[in-house]
Amino acid sequence: MKYIIILGDGMADEPIPQLDNKTPLQAAKTPYMNLLVQKGRSGMLDTIPAGMHPGSEIANLSVLGYDVPKVYEGRGVLEAASMGVDILPNEMAMRCNLVSINGDLLKNHSAGHISSEEASELIHFLNDKLGNDVFSFYPGVSYRHLLKMQGGNKNITCSPPHDFPEKPFLPLLIKPEDNSATQTANELNKLILASQKILQDHPVNLKRIAEGKDPANSIWPWSPGYRPYMQPLNKKYPIKKGTVISAVDLIRGIGVYAGLEVVHVEGATGLYNTNYEGKARAALDALKENDFVFLHIEASDEAGHEGDVDLKIKTIEYLDSRVLKTIYEETQQMDDNVLIAVLPDHPTPCAIRTHTRDAVPFVVYHKEISPDSVQVYDEFAAQKGSFGLLHGDEFMKMIFKRNKR
Numbered sequence: 001m002k003y004i005i006i007l008g009d010g011m012a013d014e015p016i017p018q019l020d021n022k023t024p025l026q027a028a029k030t031p032y033m034n035l036l037v038q039k040g041r042s043g044m045l046d047t048i049p050a051g052m053h054p055g056s057e058i059a060n061l062s063v064l065g066y067d068v069p070k071v072y073e074g075r076g077v078l079e080a081a082s083m084g085v086d087i088l089p090n091e092m093a094m095r096c097n098l099v100s101i102n103g104d105l106l107k108n109h110s111a112g113h114i115s116s117e118e119a120s121e122l123i124h125f126l127n128d129k130l131g132n133d134v135f136s137f138y139p140g141v142s143y144r145h146l147l148k149m150q151g152g153n154k155n156i157t158c159s160p161p162h163d164f165p166e167k168p169f170l171p172l173l174i175k176p177e178d179n180s181a182t183q184t185a186n187e188l189n190k191l192i193l194a195s196q197k198i199l200q201d202h203p204v205n206l207k208r209i210a211e212g213k214d215p216a217n218s219i220w221p222w223s224p225g226y227r228p229y230m231q232p233l234n235k236k237y238p239i240k241k242g243t244v245i246s247a248v249d250l251i252r253g254i255g256v257y258a259g260l261e262v263v264h265v266e267g268a269t270g271l272y273n274t275n276y277e278g279k280a281r282a283a284l285d286a287l288k289e290n291d292f293v294f295l296h297i298e299a300s301d302e303a304g305h306e307g308d309v310d311l312k313i314k315t316i317e318y319l320d321s322r323v324l325k326t327i328y329e330e331t332q333q334m335d336d337n338v339l340i341a342v343l344p345d346h347p348t349p350c351a352i353r354t355h356t357r358d359a360v361p362f363v364v365y366h367k368e369i370s371p372d373s374v375q376v377y378d379e380f381a382a383q384k385g386s387f388g389l390l391h392g393d394e395f396m397k398m399i400f401k402r403n404k405r
Contacts, residue, residue, distance in 0.1 A: 001366070003239075003339045003399060004283060004293040004327065007063065008319050009056060009248075010301030010348030012360045012379050016309055024300075024309060024350070025361075025378040028316040032324040033342060033363065033377035040340075040365030042374040043387025045395050047345055048357040055160065055355065056301065057223070057250055059345035064258060064294065065236060065396030074154070074225025078253030080146055082262065085138050087227040092152030092184075095223045095250075096137065096145040097161050098122060098216035101196060106169040109161035109305065110143040112214030113271060118204050119143060122216055129198050135191060140249045142270060147221045149188070153181040156188070158222035162305050163354045174221070188221055195219040232259025233292070237400050242292035245282050247274055251296045260294065261286075270298040272315050276322035283323075284330050287338065297323065304348030312350055339366040341399060342377070359389060364399065 015021040047059040049068050057075045061068045076093030080086070087093050098119055100107040111119075116139075123139040131137055138146040159172035173192065176185040196218045199205060205215035233239050244255030247268035255262050265282050267275030274297065283295045297319055303312035324342065331338040343362035346355045361382030363374075372386035383389075390398065 001339060002287055002291045002334075002336045003341075004287060004295060004331075005063070005341045005343075005399075006283075006295045006319075006324060006327070007060070007297065008300050008316065008342070008344050009296060009298045010304045010346060010355070011316055011319075011344035012347035012358070013304065013312065014347065014349045014351060016350060018309060023379055024312045024316055026376075026380075028313045028320070030316060030320040030377060032320050032328055034375065036324075036328065036340060036342060036363045036365040037374050037377045037381070039371055040363050040369055041372045041387055042361065042363045042377070042382040042385025044359040044382055044385070044389045045343060045362050046359045046389060046391045049392065053160070054346050054357040055223070056248075056345055057254070059355075060251060060254055060296070062392050063343070063345055063395060064233065064254065065393040066230060067393070071228050071230045072225070073228035075223035075250055076146060076148075077225045077228055078257070079140060079144065079249040080138070080148075080253065081256040082249040082252035083138055083140060083146060085146060085148070087148070089227070090151055092149045092154055092224050092226060094147045094149070094152075094158075094221040094225075096147035097220040097222070098143045098145065099161050099218050099220045100214035100216065101169060101218045104168050104170060106161060106164055106167055106172065106220075107214060108165055109220070110302075111216035112208070113302070114143055114208075114216050116141050118208070119145065119216065121204055122199065122202060125202060126195060126198075126219065130191060130194055134187065141247065143216070144249060146249075147219070149184070152224065153184040154224040154226065155181040156185050156224060158224065160222055160354075161220045165305075165353055169218075192219055192221070228257060230257040232257075234259055237396060239292045241290040242294070243283075243286035243290050244294045244296070245279055245286070246294075246296035246298070248296065248298050251294075255294065260292075261290070271302055272299045272311055272318070274299055276318050277326070280323045280326040283327060287331070287334070287336075295323070300344070301348050304350050305353050307350045307353045309350045337367050339364065339399060341365075347379075361385075362387075362395065
């Protein structure tokens with residue numbers, strides 16, 4: 001048996017009035033997701049442990065079967081692993097977004113989905129101007145970057161910028177959770193305000209403004225943590241060798257700590273225009289050599305954060321027609337029995353433009369499975385699936401039981 005998990009980040013949603021109270025999953029044309037449902041078995045998965053924020057890092061760690069409260073150390077350290085940046089014992093790492101500030105408002109979390117080339121120039125500029133013995137900046141992909149702080153205290157409250165579009169940014173600045181972290185919070189807030197002063201007139205931003213694009217005129221550090229310890233997946237499950245495929249440093253970093261081989265796909269952007277076909281081909285190539293593939297596609301999450309209903313439907317249909325179709329048809333011809341699982345990590349409802357902690361629908365198919373009665377793939381049909389409601393690591397444990405009845 002070989003295994004592939006296809007994760008459509010943020011695909012799940014809520015009923016939307018303009019769609020006659022359907023969700024984007026219900027409104028989208030998804031013949032191959034529905035085919036898997038008709039031939040396989042469905043259920044719901046609760047991916048967010050009690051008391052934890054419904055972030056993609058939390059949800060994806062949960063999908064992969066980790067005890068999240070024990071292993072989680074923030075996004076920064078996970079993205080650092082993907083970028084090949086080591087985190088030393090005296091260092092704190094943070095995700096560092098490039099964001100767009102408009103007056104006193106946090107306009108968006110992505111600086112208008114700035115290109116990696118533009119962002120890299122700005123991050124190197126920030127490191128030259130603001131980097132020192134305490135702070136260092138490292139460029140990532142699009143708006144997603146890394147900040148390291150020597151001696152930082154992670155007991156701080158940070159506001160994920162994608163949770164607060166069009167909100168005043170000053171109340172969202174970093175706050176200490178106790179007196180031990182006051183200096184850390186103060187230094188980080190000074191860094192944010194200093195970045196705004198030097199970024200506003202940078203040539204990259206002046207050019208973006210002239211072209212009618214949002215400027216990347218502030219940094220936004222969040223999700224602090226230290227170097228984590230995560231047991232490789234091949235020590236937890238009967239996996240000999242596995243692969244992770246994603247455009248997102250966060251997911252690739254999880255893969256590094258999980259002991260998975262990271263495969264980079266040319267043209268993978270994390271947006272609706274990502275290289276869907278390239279990702280599908282990379283996954284199939286990996287299945288020929290390995291027995292486990294985690295294929296992550298970010299596009300639906302970004303559409304949800306933009307509140308763009310039509311775009312979210314399009315990204316779901318692209319995943320179905322340009323990824324799942326190819327993987328299903330070609331794995332049918334393989335000698336090995338391939339288990340295919342499809343699910344989101346969390347909902348990203350277009351109406352509120354951020355993540356929620358609701359359970360997500362999943363489907364599992366392989367050639368030996370006996371199907372249940374569910375006929376379509378969506379948030380409501382899956383509630384009637386034979387797997388019922390699973391929590392956390394129960395999903396991975398179920399997958400490796402080779403479910404058949």
